[in-house]
Amino acid sequence: MIDRRLFTHFDWLILSVIMILALVGLASVYSATYTHQPGIYRKEFYWVLIGSFSMLVAIVVNYSLLERLAYFIYGSTIFLLISVFAVGSSFSGAKRWISLGFFTLQPSELAKLGLIIMLAKFFSEKPVPPRGLGVKDLAVPGAILMAPFLLIAKQPDLGTAIILWMIFWSIVLLVRVRARVLATLFGLGAAAAPFGWMMLKGYQKARLTSFMNPDADPLGSGYHVMQSKIAIGSGGFLGKGFLQGTQGKLMFLPEHHTDFIFSVLAEEWGLVGSVFVLGLFFTLIASGLNTAMSAKDRFGFLMAFGITAMFFWQVVINLGMVSGVLPVVGVPLPFISYGGSFLITSMISAGILLNINMRRFIF
């Protein structure tokens, strides 16, 4: 199964970027939690090991298998999402996790990958009309999106739902949609926005309004953003030094080892660290697009693009959120934020990307 030629075409750059990001993540999680929650970083270390192994599997197994198993994979993620409501454990008002004893699984993370595989399979088989997809053509892919999207939004997990939404539109726009359809949908979306607003939970609304004016209530909803900006800003050019940050350690910064991990990093490593991490992510995105461009088949092309889009939106939304230019919607930063399901999904996704990349010449 393993072709010797595969090694010669392996993209060591992507692998290095992933491994450096994982190490940066490990160090940041350590710094954020070693005083108050010792044990978290050790867990994160095990996740990196498990994630690396999962990535290895995702690299080795030919991705054509995913194409064959697409229905099964997608169906499984939907099943897991439904079972969250039955057997899931809730934490601070949200039911997102399934406890498996040794580890709690967050099916919404896996759903992102399931959606990408399913959409890639659908569009690789379905011919796209020359003028682009019409309304009818969008019905099936729309249903593919809405099943996990609604289940996740119901949990509620606004951040992941938004990422699914962004992945869907990235892929759909890539395969082309009719301009008229786009305009209609946009108009409908704008009209439906007030109703969507009504469906949001109180804290979600508060996050969105506080984004508009974070200083209005710095101890209330704007607190996250304000404290995050203080952490990042106080880091300065060179940072306060590893383990020297105060914002995260003294718990001014909420969720400092998950969604706001970058603030801890930026406080301790300064602009130098921030730009270094930005550079790593940019390299990953560029390599991902390159992989898509050089994929040997349409399924690989769409898969690679979908995964790259997922990474891109997660990075941009998370960094925009922690630096106060986007609302706080709860999107973690790939490879760096703490979280088992999330890290493993990211590592598998990266593995698939490498898989597609190294099999580009092998037919």
Added chain:
Amino acid sequence: MSNYFKNKEPKEYKGRIFFSSVLAVAAFFLLAVRFWYLQVKESQHYRELSLNNSTRLVKAPAPRGVIYDRLGIKIAENRPGFDLYLVPEDVKDWAMTKEMLNRLIGVTEDEVDEKLERSKGRPPFQAVPLKEDLSWDETVKIEAYKFEIPGIILDVSPKRSYIFSEATAHLLGYLGEISEKELKDAEASGGRKYAPGDLIGKYGIEKSFEEDLKGVDGGKEVEVDALGRKIRVVNWNAPYPGNEMKMTIDIKTQVAAWAALKDKVGAAVAIDPKTGKVLAMVSTPTFDPNALSTGISRDEWKDLIENPLNILNNRAIQGLYPPASTFKPIHAAAALEAKVITPETKIFSGPSFWYAGRAYRDWKEEGHGIINVHRAIVESSDTFFYQVGLRLGIDRLSSYVKTFGFGQKTGIPLLNEKSGLVPSPEWKRKAYGVQWYEGETISVSVGQGYMLTTPLQLANAYAAIANGGTIYKPQLIEAISTPEGKVLKTFQPETKGRLGVSEATLGYVKDGLFGVVHEDGGTAHFLKASNLRIAGKTGTAQVARLIKRTKNIQSIAYKYRDHAWFAGFAPFEDPKIAVAVIVEHGGFGASAAAPVARELFKAYLETIEGPVKETPKVLTVSAPGSPAEPKAPGAPVGAAVSTAPPAPPAETEGIYD
């Protein structure tokens, strides 16, 4: 490249991937700019916010300035006091903790619950104050059991200590937690910064000299986490104590005055006539400033302010009384100066004086016969001064009297001083819209009627008589210096003016005052035995119209009894101290007030001249301890000073007027 694009797919995908790349570059560029903005451009701002976030200032109150008497004896200082706190988070067994607290220091379960309720909503690791300023006994008990009652902590803070306690209560004042109004006033004045919970001078010198005595609070900068939990101490600023103050008070005289007055209602003031320096100032009933400054219960406070005797009034500067017969020497000086009489003028002073169909009685049933002004002062003849007053007239009388400082504040640096009243026809028209009656002149001529004075004003007037005619502004502070001893300010005697009478006139008056004590028939003749060379005048201010003449004051209801006065100076030849004493409802001046005044004279003159031997036949007060000997802080005041009641006068002739 065996690329799938080249062979199978439309070229437009290439364009879309390129567009995606441009989008990615733009997004990452914008994020980089954002981070540059936060971390370079605005970095300083956020760095400050980050520091503010994590540091809290825990205040360490400055010890207040130490106060000394004129000889350098400490009269107010600071002692360490232990406060008891409870950290709810650390309490293991609430029932046991509450029971132990009750057993050890008598804090009941309800009190603990009330204190906890008051700090509800605060994080459980923040200490709740349970009891302030534990006694030594309580501190020891808590220390011994602290390991058995987890969650209990003791903290030390400086507590104000008034060494002579009640004896200096009205003079020095006390401290209290700053009120909302005081906070606002302090903010408006733009001066010193206060925070809620700070202690501030509420009364007396503590209030008047708050600026000097306060000091600069210090504190520790503590790094805290987002919940306010202490992580470590970053910085420690030592508090800087308040400035030290040297007062003009002679503490021995002060304590003697308090001891002589403490079971009475009244006031005593002693002034150095040569400088206007106040040597003693006591008002009774008095309060315990130590208890008041470290917090008393609401009930105790209520008792204090609702007491019908107005305990918190400083009668020495706020009490207004008719000067009664102590006014006669001043009246005499005015009449002599205005040449209405000469020292030789003799007037028939019978048992009563008839004017406009009414009899104005003399205190002495038999009358005084034909006497001159000297004997009129000595015997305190009323009928003599009725007639002189009518000859002088109210306008001339009041204008002379005003030069003695009556009717206006003396300017002593204490709050709420009263100005008293010198009546005149003009005043009466303005105040009541009614004309002046000559009969009222008769009342005023013996210091009754509308005429009102504070004990301080009277003492100051007698000081001026003693020194030959100079009115000083009463001085309380000698010097203010830093805690290191650097003198910041020294105060000099301040002249307010001259009496409107010549020194020769004053000479006749002084002779009269000396005669009161040293001549047969003088109303305070019994003071002669003390050998202090006292010159002075008794007075009995009428509270109710004289119902019947009686020598048995016990037969008159307390509230109808007259106020007793004594005002004078000593030694006669070279006056070193002038005194005014009032005893409310004390009855006759000679029997109630004069013995108090004697204690002040004695205490002070012994301090500066050594013990004076009294004439043996008179019962004496046991000699108080050495005056300059500083007392141990906290020692009971009464123990250091003789508290024997003033000896009753041996002779009975002329003890009332």
